Amino acid sequence: MPHLRPGALVPPRREKRPLPRIPVPVARAIVDCAVYVEGQRQPGRVTYTDALKQVRESGAGFVWLGLHAPDDAQMAHVGAVFGLHELVVEDAVNAHQRPKLEIYDDVQFLVLRTVKYVDHDSIEQASEVVETGEIMIFAGPDFVVTVRHGDHTHLSGLRHRLETKPNRLVLGPTAVLHAIADLVVDSYLAVTEEMEDDIVAIEQSVFNKQKRWLDIDPVYLLKREVLELRRAVTPLTGPLARLTADNTLVPKEVRRRFRDVADHLSTVVERVVEYDELLTSLIDAAAAKVGIQQNSDMRKISAWVAIGAVPTMVAGLYGMNFDVLPGMHDSFGFAIVVTFLLIVCVGLWAVFRRHHWL
The missing domain is CATH 1.20.58.340 (Magnesium transport protein CorA, transmembrane region)
Structure with missing residues (x-):
């Protein structure tokens, strides 16, 4: 019997290779897709490729495609169908973008930061006050593509409200662009009003004579959340100024509506700056009180x-x-x-x- 070396019968180990990634169809990321002609939603369900083909063959109406957190492959296919620039396609996939407006030929790309107030019993027990998300909008001559990142950036209610107002949708894709910007800025106003109660509670806590020991952590928490809100709000003034200026891509009536949005944003910016300065003063007062x-x-x-x-x-x-x-x-x-x-x-x-x- 021949002599066998130890381990000679043990088969060689094979390296485990990662399983190939199965591409997810674009339909998984689609929230809604519809064709609007003369401000009216056309009946039936249609894919975005057929919808864009229908609009361009008829020369009337526009397509509104809504996406939620698409991946690279999904967004690349949408970009190829609608003819979007590869740079904005990359930005649409990567979240945490700064609010901005970019124009590529006849396509406007607007990035909006959404905010949501987190309900809590008291500011001392809260771990977060504001949640943020993103909405990215591509507005072309005959299409609107909205890309959402986050769990609270719902646009279904806005779409339903606009469908009851054909006189707004008849203005074209920029009317949808305005409606989304108006919705986001109105949410800023609501959040600043709710944060005012927290700031008042912090102010009373700092200057409470009956309270011997002062917990300064809630002051820093609220300061951080106000800075987060400021980063979402302040950079939007530039894009809105460009949309309200003489822009051949935006109809005159829509530009007038954008001026109202810009006015509301100015109110929000003033409030946020005031909150930031007040909290800075409260931090100094709290530090002095601790000393x-x-x-x-x-x-x-x-x-x-x-x-x-x-x-x-x-x-x-x-x-x-x-x-x-x-x-x-x-x-x-x-x-x-x-x-x-x-x-x-x-x-x-x-x-x-x-x-x-x-």
Whole structure:
């Protein structure tokens, strides 16, 4: 019988290869798709490729395609069908974009940051005040493509409301662009109104005289959330200014409506800046209050240490067993020393008390 080396019958190990990624169809990311002619939604369900073909062959109406968090392959296919530039297609997939407006030929690409107020019982127990998401809008001559990132960027209600107003949809894709921007800016107003209650609660907590200890963490939390809201709101002023200016891609009536949105945004920006400055002042006041509390505690500790130092010093001297100390050979010596210590300690306590150290 031939000699076998150890492990000769063990088959060689094969490296595990990752399974190939199965592309997800674009239909998984589609929320809604419809054709609108003369402001009326056309009946029936249709794919976005057939819808765009129908609009371009008839030369009337436009397509509104809604997507939710598409991946690279899905967005690339949509971009190829609608003729979108590869740079904006990449931006639509990658979330956390800064609010902006880019124009590629006859296609306008608008990025909006959405915000949602997180309900909580009290600001001291809250871990988050504002949630953010994104809406990206492609508005062309005969199509609107909306890409949403986040769980609270619902546009179905807006679509249904617009479908009841054909006189708005008849203005074309830019009317949808305006409606979405108006919805987002109105949500900014609602969030700032709700955050005002939290700021008032923080202000009362900071200046509450009955509250000895101050928790400064809620102030920093609200400051961080206001900065997050400011990053979502402030950069939008530039894009809205471009949309309200003389723009051949936006009809005159829609530009007038954009001016109203820009006015509401100015109100939001003023509120956010005011909240930011107020919270900065509250942080300084809270830090000063904490410093005063620490100084007060140190004064009390120092006062009690000074009072305790007198009997400690006297006890240390008498504990050295010297005969020359007063009262060592007197039967009333101990009582005299104790009485003297009590008088000195009570006197020190009265002095510190009068100077508000105790």
